Amino acid sequence: MPRKFDLIIAGAGVGGVHLADFLKKRGFSGSIALLEKRAVPFVKPCAGVITLKTLHLSGTNFEPFIQQKMDRLHCAYEYQNEEDLTLASPFIFRLNRAQWLGSLLSSSMRGGVEFFENIQVVNYEEHADSVLVPTDQGVLESRFLVVATGSLDMNGQKRGRGFARGLQAYLSHPDPSLLEYHRSKMGYDFGLIPFGYGWIFSDDGHLLIGIFSRLMREQSLKRALYKYINQKPTLKGYSRLWGVETHPMFLPSQEVLQGVLRGSHRILYIGEAARLVDPFTGEGIYYAIKSANLAAEVLLSEKEDTVGWLYKDKVVREIIPDLAAAWELSEEFYAYPQYYYRKLLERKQIFGELLAGEMRYKEFLAQLKKGKPLERYARE
Numbered sequence: 001m002p003r004k005f006d007l008i009i010a011g012a013g014v015g016g017v018h019l020a021d022f023l024k025k026r027g028f029s030g031s032i033a034l035l036e037k038r039a040v041p042f043v044k045p046c047a048g049v050i051t052l053k054t055l056h057l058s059g060t061n062f063e064p065f066i067q068q069k070m071d072r073l074h075c076a077y078e079y080q081n082e083e084d085l086t087l088a089s090p091f092i093f094r095l096n097r098a099q100w101l102g103s104l105l106s107s108s109m110r111g112g113v114e115f116f117e118n119i120q121v122v123n124y125e126e127h128a129d130s131v132l133v134p135t136d137q138g139v140l141e142s143r144f145l146v147v148a149t150g151s152l153d154m155n156g157q158k159r160g161r162g163f164a165r166g167l168q169a170y171l172s173h174p175d176p177s178l179l180e181y182h183r184s185k186m187g188y189d190f191g192l193i194p195f196g197y198g199w200i201f202s203d204d205g206h207l208l209i210g211i212f213s214r215l216m217r218e219q220s221l222k223r224a225l226y227k228y229i230n231q232k233p234t235l236k237g238y239s240r241l242w243g244v245e246t247h248p249m250f251l252p253s254q255e256v257l258q259g260v261l262r263g264s265h266r267i268l269y270i271g272e273a274a275r276l277v278d279p280f281t282g283e284g285i286y287y288a289i290k291s292a293n294l295a296a297e298v299l300l301s302e303k304e305d306t307v308g309w310l311y312k313d314k315v316v317r318e319i320i321p322d323l324a325a326a327w328e329l330s331e332e333f334y335a336y337p338q339y340y341y342r343k344l345l346e347r348k349q350i351f352g353e354l355l356a357g358e359m360r361y362k363e364f365l366a367q368l369k370k371g372k373p374l375e376r377y378a379r380e
């Protein structure tokens with residue numbers, strides 16, 4: 001007889017651990033098994049940058065884990081047209097992701113969550129009143145399954161189409177003046193990476209440098225990173241990189257943007273497994289937590305027969321419109337980056353507001369489109 005739980009969560013990343021802890025703190029009385037294929041602690045390539053709107057998500061307390069608050073924005077296009085902007089208050093925060101997740105995991109276990117590491121969920125089989133969950137160490141059974149396995153499928157393969165990639169690396173021991181220059185400042189470089197951007201900020205005595213692209217493959221992304229470092233005027237002469245890690249990100253597909261989500265009434269997909277990643281910036285932490293919160297609301301509602309459907313409905317109403325607008329923006333912006341970069345400089349304050357989550361994508365795009373139209377710009 002397989003061991004039975006009320007809820008199995010597959011994947012102890014951002015969404016999975018937050019959900020387990022959040023449910024217990026909100027009084028979920030059933031048994032929860034949290035299954036992770038790796039041994040903890042582990043490192044996932046992620047810049048750990050969270051936006052202001054993430055701090056406001058319910059069930060979160062990031063304050064003890066914030067390493068840096070950034071209130072300065074730096075933008076450049078092909079290393080030129082550089083602009084700096086200081087915002088009224090911090091809008092982007094650098095999180096010690098590993099410590100935050102470790103603390104949440106301990107808290108969830110104190111709350112009664114059973115955590116199993118080194119267990120890989122390999123499949124699931126849905127029945128009328130339960131879900132069978134085969135793992136590489138035997139079969140488990142549950143009333144509900146939450147799939148929080150991130151961008152790879154259960155067998156560690158990339159599935160489907162529509163991946164973006166993120167690549168990041170540390171530049172060790174840069175000149176103190178360079179560190180000072182990047183202190184409390186989030187740097188964005190546009191126009192160098194097709195359908196993406198480069199980012200840079202200082203982190204505990206190093207510079208963290210990365211690339212996000214909707215288009216590039218792993219090898220060309222690595223070449224692009226070295227080119228970025230070699231050509232960026234402030235970084236010239238530096239090549240001591242470590243921790244060069246590439247990782248796929250599972251962007252929303254057209255089906256997802258039209259509200260067709262994976263899952264059923266007993267199986268809920270959250271975070272990147274549900275393809276809830278911002279296609280313009282690559283931000284995924286916010287959406288992993290937000291979707292976990294929506295899943296928690298329905299799991300706590302005890303409406304056994306409709307849990308999965310209620311969850312999808314909430315995602316369609318509360319998450320998809322933003323991602324659809326972000327997709328529209330990324331299609332426009334990255335297709336004509338020079339034009340939109342100019343527009344961005346005309347209204348760079350609103351870029352800060354967008355990143356902080358104070359402005360929605362729809363409004364941002366409408367603002368960017370104001371003024372000289374693309375056709376006139378192209379003729380000149």
Ligand SMILES: Cc1cc2nc3c(=O)[nH]c(=O)nc-3n(C[C@H](O)[C@H](O)[C@H](O)COP(=O)(O)OP(=O)(O)OC[C@H]3O[C@@H](n4cnc5c(N)ncnc54)[C@H](O)[C@@H]3O)c2cc1C
Nearest residue numbers: 011013014015037047048049121150166247271272284285
């Ligand atoms: C280079 C890079 C930089 C990034 N920087 C940022 C950033 O600064 N800010 C931001 O908001 N987002 C960033 N992201 C995106 C962000 O990391 C992800 O969107 C976010 O972690 C998704 O959370 P998740 O819970 O869905 O998945 P994950 O955090 O990836 O967690 C999935 C977990 O499931 C486990 N797992 C997978 N398969 C199985 C299985 N079969 N059985 C059991 N366990 C399994 C995995 O080991 C993992 O622990 C970045 C991504 C990349 C690649």
